Amino acid sequence: MSPRRTGRRPGNPDTREAILAAARTAFAERGFDAASIRVIAAAAGVDPALVHHYFGTKEQLFRATVDIPVDPAQLLPAVLAGDVDGVGERLVRTFLTVWDSPAGAAAVALLRSAVANEWTARLLREFLVTQVLRRVLDQLAVDPAELPLRGSLVATQMIGLAMMRYVIRLEPVASADPEALVTAVAPTVQRYLTGQLDQGSARSRSR
Amino acid sequence: MSPRRTGRRPGNPDTREAILAAARTAFAERGFDAASIRVIAAAAGVDPALVHHYFGTKEQLFRATVDIPVDPAQLLPAVLAGDVDGVGERLVRTFLTVWDSPAGAAAVALLRSAVANEWTARLLREFLVTQVLRRVLDQLAVDPAELPLRGSLVATQMIGLAMMRYVIRLEPVASADPEALVTAVAPTVQRYLTGQLDQGSARSRSR
DNA sequence: TGTTGAACTCAACGGTAGATGAATTACTCG
DNA sequence: CGAGTAATTCATCTACCGTTGAGTTCAACA
Structure with a gap:
């Protein structure tokens, strides 16, 4: 013993x-x-x-x-605290902060491998669903029927941002100032989370 | 001879x-x-x-x-024709149509390989810049200084959509009706192309 | 001091990859 | 027919790959 x-x-x-x-x-x-x-x-x-x-x-x-990398349970409360209208902005800022940090290398590795390996893709999928999207949306007062769609829409924008900035490295997004990206992308995320999904927001389709 | x-x-x-x-x-x-x-x-x-x-x-x-796959020069004129306010919607719809078609397999191959291979990433980068983004933005009356940023922002949303729908296969985006995705994503693309980038659009930050 | 067991190295196995060049098949032309 | 050439196959080379197991070094304990 x-x-x-x-x-x-x-x-x-x-x-x-x-x-x-x-x-x-x-x-x-x-x-x-x-x-x-x-x-x-x-x-x-x-x-x-x-x-x-x-x-x-x-x-x-x-x-x-x-x-090892970042535990969403630690970061998300700060993102979800405060006014609901700013959650998109705080989410994008936190996202970029993590990925720009040394811990972001692990995330890049996961994303890179999720494309080549099927089991890694499943790993990423489950991580997104159970660790991130679920937590985010549980705190937001939205129609539960819309949760999965809203969550995966947010995921499209976030993964696309990560792909372009850290994998494909398309300029000027690859080396842009994080705050510039926050102001550019936050409204998209905000709309996916809390906005109207079945009609345009930048323009009215029935004007 | x-x-x-x-x-x-x-x-x-x-x-x-x-x-x-x-x-x-x-x-x-x-x-x-x-x-x-x-x-x-x-x-x-x-x-x-x-x-x-x-x-x-x-x-x-x-x-x-x-x-072989699709020549952007053939598809983009129809996207860019018509009212400027609808270009985002037409772009997303055309995008999904192409990727859902048999020709989309080549695009999926390119995207998949762009993550693993450095030279494939360069291939995709040059394709995006010279074949797609440049053509799209040449037709839109926007500040030339903003062209690269707007173009790569559009790319983040499009690549992210393709990643989630065709590679990671995250539900419900993976098997959603194309038109539902068009109405959901089009406003994002529209705003990246012609909207105000330095402030929110879904809500007014100075309200 | 002698034993133990973890840190670490060496050499090798079995498998698969992309690529090559010679050999074979079979069609077309003069 | 017979020559020429493209289509197609066979056997093989070289180079890694992940993994294994036996062997070596050496600090810590009894």
Whole structure:
């Protein structure tokens, strides 16, 4: 019962973190399939077998690099607090802040891999539905029948923004000032969340 | 000068098209890297070496499957004709029509591969800039200084829509009625094209 | 000091990838 | 027919891939 933990305790525990950092970079830059354990190990300065020693299979390594990032449960309350008319703006700002931070590399990795691997796509789907969209919409007073549509519409704009800024890197969105993007995109998100969906808002179709 | 073209002329010229069709499907379903020449050849019922015989390298095969699809120069005039206030709606409708058609498989292949391969991302970038965005915005009377930003904002919404509907397949967007998406998304595109970008439109920030 | 067990390395297996070049088939023309 | 040439196949090369298992080093405990 008492853990008999003798033997070489910590050779240097930085190695594990080095592998994780190398994996995050590789997965973000090349996606799940293209990123090889061999180049990850080389970038971390270790033997490929050591990667398997710490994290078992390649999929487990990927989950380890991706599971850390930001917990929506921590960020969303601040987004949802305050006036309802500003939730779109705060959502876009928080989104860009996270993705521009070092933790954003994990998100880029997840997004990149969601396209190539079917199980990663399912991972992202479930993450979006259960962790983000559900929480956001539970706090907003909207018709429950409209929740899924509104949520996935928000997702289209957010994922599209992430794709263009961090994956395809289309200018000028790729290197635009975050606040400029917030003011440009926030009204879209706001309308998807709380606005009228079955008619235009920029112009009246029945004018 | 006169081409001495004797010998076995066309055994059956359907083979080339069969390979192309198989390649389009494979690239669309699995992306560039995951789609192997061997399974493409198997799907077309031919030897893998025959694929190389017709189209040289794998990259050339990909370009052949992707170069055909829809010519924006054919579609955009109809989109840009008519009242300026309806261009967003017509753009989204045309977009969905193309992607829902068989030709959309090539577009899905391009989008899927643009995430995994750097050179495919560049391909998509140049296609967007030179073939689509430039043509759209040349016809709209907007401040030339705002053209790139407006164009790439439109791209974020469109690519995000394509990602969610055809790649990630997030419901209910994945199987929604196209017209419902048109009415939902068109105002966003319209505002990105001709609306005020530095302030909200769904609500007035200075009300 | 001697044993233990974790950190770490080495070499290799089995599999698949894209690509190549020679060999074979079969059609068309002179 | 017989030559020429395109269509098609076969066997193979080279290069990675993820993964495994045995072996080595070495700090921590008894």
